[in-house]
Amino acid sequence: MLVLEEVTxxxxxFTAVKNLSLEIPEKELFGFLGANGAxxxxxxxxxxxxLKASSGTIQWSGNPVNYKLSSKIGYLPEERxxxxxxxxxxxxxxxxxxxxxxxxxxxxxxxxxxxxxxATEYADKKVEELSKGNxxxxxxxxxxxxxxxxxxxxxxxxxxxxxNVELLKDAVxxxxxxxxxxxxxxxxxxxxxxxxxxxxxxxxxxxxVHGRLRDVKxxxxxxxxxIHADFDLGFLKDIPGILxxxxxxEGALLQIEKEEVAxxxxxxxxxxxxxxxxxxxxxxxxxxxxxxxxxxYE
Amino acid sequence: xxxFWLILSQSYTTKFKTKSFLVxxxxxxxxxxxxxxxxxxxxxxxxxxxxxQIAVVDESGTLFEPFQAQFSAVEDEVKLVKTNESESVLxxxxxxxxxxxxxMLRETxxxxxxxxxxxxxxxxxxxxxxxxxxLQSLKTIHAAESLQLTDEQMKIWNxxxxxNTVALADTAKSEEERMQAQSLVYVLLFFIYLSVIMYAxxxxxxxxxxxxxxxxxxxxSSVSPVTHMFAKILGVGLLGLTQLGIWLLVAYLSLANxxxxxxxxxxxxxxxxxxxxxxxxxxxxxxxxxxxxxAALLGSLVSRLEDVQQMMTPLTLLVMAGFFISMYGLVQxxxxxxxxxxxxPFFTPMTMFVRIGxxxxxxxxxxxxxxxxxxxxxxxxxxxxxxxxxxxxxxxKSNSLKDMKKALDLSKNR
Numbered sequence: 166m167l168v169l170e171e172v173t174x175x176x177x178x179f180t181a182v183k184n185l186s187l188e189i190p191e192k193e194l195f196g197f198l199g200a201n202g203a204x205x206x207x208x209x210x211x212x213x214x215x216l217k218a219s220s221g222t223i224q225w226s227g228n229p230v231n232y233k234l235s236s237k238i239g240y241l242p243e244e245r246x247x248x249x250x251x252x253x254x255x256x257x258x259x260x261x262x263x264x265x266x267x268x269x270x271x272x273x274x275x276x277x278x279x280x281x282x283x284a285t286e287y288a289d290k291k292v293e294e295l296s297k298g299n300x301x302x303x304x305x306x307x308x309x310x311x312x313x314x315x316x317x318x319x320x321x322x323x324x325x326x327x328x329n330v331e332l333l334k335d336a337v338x339x340x341x342x343x344x345x346x347x348x349x350x351x352x353x354x355x356x357x358x359x360x361x362x363x364x365x366x367x368x369x370x371x372x373x374v375h376g377r378l379r380d381v382k383x384x385x386x387x388x389x390x391x392i393h394a395d396f397d398l399g400f401l402k403d404i405p406g407i408l409x410x411x412x413x414x415e416g417a418l419l420q421i422e423k424e425e426v427a428x429x430x431x432x433x434x435x436x437x438x439x440x441x442x443x444x445x446x447x448x449x450x451x452x453x454x455x456x457x458x459x460x461x462y463e
Numbered sequence: 464x465x466x467f468w469l470i471l472s473q474s475y476t477t478k479f480k481t482k483s484f485l486v487x488x489x490x491x492x493x494x495x496x497x498x499x500x501x502x503x504x505x506x507x508x509x510x511x512x513x514x515x516q517i518a519v520v521d522e523s524g525t526l527f528e529p530f531q532a533q534f535s536a537v538e539d540e541v542k543l544v545k546t547n548e549s550e551s552v553l554x555x556x557x558x559x560x561x562x563x564x565x566x567m568l569r570e571t572x573x574x575x576x577x578x579x580x581x582x583x584x585x586x587x588x589x590x591x592x593x594x595x596x597x598l599q600s601l602k603t604i605h606a607a608e609s610l611q612l613t614d615e616q617m618k619i620w621n622x623x624x625x626x627n628t629v630a631l632a633d634t635a636k637s638e639e640e641r642m643q644a645q646s647l648v649y650v651l652l653f654f655i656y657l658s659v660i661m662y663a664x665x666x667x668x669x670x671x672x673x674x675x676x677x678x679x680x681x682x683x684s685s686v687s688p689v690t691h692m693f694a695k696i697l698g699v700g701l702l703g704l705t706q707l708g709i710w711l712l713v714a715y716l717s718l719a720n721x722x723x724x725x726x727x728x729x730x731x732x733x734x735x736x737x738x739x740x741x742x743x744x745x746x747x748x749x750x751x752x753x754x755x756x757x758a759a760l761l762g763s764l765v766s767r768l769e770d771v772q773q774m775m776t777p778l779t780l781l782v783m784a785g786f787f788i789s790m791y792g793l794v795q796x797x798x799x800x801x802x803x804x805x806x807x808p809f810f811t812p813m814t815m816f817v818r819i820g821x822x823x824x825x826x827x828x829x830x831x832x833x834x835x836x837x838x839x840x841x842x843x844x845x846x847x848x849x850x851x852x853x854x855x856x857x858x859x860k861s862n863s864l865k866d867m868k869k870a871l872d873l874s875k876n877r
Contacts, residue, residue, distance in 0.1 A: 176873070177872055214684070215683055215684050215856070216856075232686065235684065235685045238684070242677065242680045242681060242684075245677060246677025246680060246681060248672075248673075248676060248678050249676050251477070259473060260681060263466055263469060263470070263682070263685040264685050307681065
């Protein structure tokens with residue numbers, strides 16, 4: 166289990182992370198969300214031991230994090246970086262060895278991953294000769310090749326085309342199934358909704374939402390109604406309990422205060438015309454995020 | 464520790480395999496071979512050439528043979544040819560290249576030999592000086608004869624003046640030793656200077672490449688930045704030693720092969736060189752570590768490779784200043800200025816080396832210089848490591864020395 170206890174990090178008076186306490190269970194995918202500058206990368210760096218917490222403790226399965234643990238941790242930084250002039254396989258093997266893997270095993274694992282990512286033909290190419298998407302794949306391989314117990318992925322899907330996103334998602338799920346604990350941050354809410362059971366939303370260095378995805382949605386209270394109708398739905402905004410009406414191509418998307426309001430809306434629609442669709446939806450993570458972080462986002 | 468050796472060997476081998484390293488090493492080794500074998504190369508080209516001839520017109524009729532005897536004593540590669548051709552014919556023959564020039568010998572009214580030498584051009588490499596020397600000797604003999612000196616008197620007349628130089632100071636070397644030491648020290652000094660600049664720059668740009676390509680963050684999440692920095696410095700240092708070793712070995716073998724050659728003589732090869740070469744290696748290593756530590760911390764402060772040169776300028780100037788001070792030291796090794804600067808860390812590697820080469824300074828002074836260097840390397844290493852730790856995480860357009868403080872603050876928190 167990864168445990169952060171009352172972790173605070175200040176830089177010259179600026180507080181990047183404040184009293185962050187988290188418990189991330191083993192063998193799970195944990196989503197770490199937050200706007201730019203919310204303190205995600207700083208938190209990751211502290212988990213990796215690159216930065217030391219100003220106060221509080223971080224422990225992985227009972228041991229404080231430091232360089233002794235580096236062979237058990239994998240990291241995909243947000244700012245991707247590899248030696249541009251070095252050959253792909255050489256480089257992955259070198260980085261794996263730095264994480265304590267022996268030479269032979271590192272080479273074998275590298276081959277296996279290159280095969281899984283259909284990138285064997287790049288093994289002897291220089292990194293700078295690859296396309297950006299392929300560089301991302303190599304970067305991902307470099308972060309997981311030494312079979313870490315704890316994997317930290319900072320924006321793993323950014324800059325990838327949909328095909329590669331699927332490829333990477335499969336790899337992430339496969340790693341999770343084989344027992345890796347994965348913490349990842351993303352700007353793409355749908356990826357988090359799809360992959361994570363637990364999540365945390367950071368705002369100004371503090372967690373504003375934290376828990377199981379289902380519970381988070383339920384406790385949020387507000388719900389959405391999707392309506393497709395062939396008449397104007399503008400009048401609905403006068404009904405109490407409706408927080409927002411957003412017009413869509415075929416009707417409108419309403420945000421309501423609580424589930425009960427849906428019945429009033431349904432009644433109000435009667436006799437107005439033909440309603441093709443009326444659906445009560447769970448709030449999206451995007452809604453929750455925008456509400457909690459309070460900033461226009463994406 | 465494992466990672467330390469891994470990074471060390473990685474930075475050694477990847478650099479070793481680069482084209483630029485191989486090319487530089489081979490080219491300089493070739494240049495050393497050429498320089499040390501200059502004589503052989505010259506003589507190889509000379510072999511085909513004919514020996515030079517000088518035409519001699521002897522107006523007195525008696526001077527040619529004694530003159531030839533004197534002349535061949537000072538110059539054995541030029542042949543004198545007695546002739547009675549007129550001047551205009553001789554002029555043409557000089558132009559055609561048959562003769563280097565022609566000499567008109569005559570006797571003055573006092574019965575002393577005199578001459579006029581005419582050649583296409585009079586240069587120091589020509590024979591004019593030797594001719595004059597031979598004539599002078601001839602004149603001396605004639606004068607002695609006309610004074611009717613006895614054999615005893617002749618001996619006194621001819622005996623060379625006794626003149627020796629003795630340096631009074633203990634630290635001084637004899638004039639001859641000094642001349643030889645100067646050349647050797649100069650050559651080795653130049654190698655120290657070049658290598659230190661080259662390898663310090665290599666370190667700085669290496670760190671900057673890792674930072675700008677952002678691979679640094681992965682590296683320092685695997686190993687501590689301090690381990691990383693020192694492993695890299697040591698790896699590149701070993702590379703520099705390899706290169707210097709190859710060069711010195713080439714020079715040594717080439718000179719040992721021909722101990723009588725001009726180059727070997729010029730460098731005082733037989734007496735001094737091996738100890739000086741060892742000192743050169745010692746001071747290269749110490750100088751390198753001193754400058755490389757600073758270079759690494761400077762490299763850690765820039766975000767883009769393009770900014771490295773700007774950052775390195777002060778350091779490069781410092782190395783250059785050290786080099787120029789040492790050049791002055793070659794001429795005035797005993798001046799207070801040189802003595803003082805030989806204990807100032809950034810100048811020690813070069814100026815102390817010059818003092819060792821040019822003077823017989825006591826061992827404790829050398830050890831003190833080495834001590835000063837070791838202490839400053841240690842101090843700079845620990846400060847550098849702290850700045851480095853913070854520096855590698857800082858990104859941004861500003862890259863001034865002010866950032867050092869920022870980097871220090873950042874690393875304090877770590």
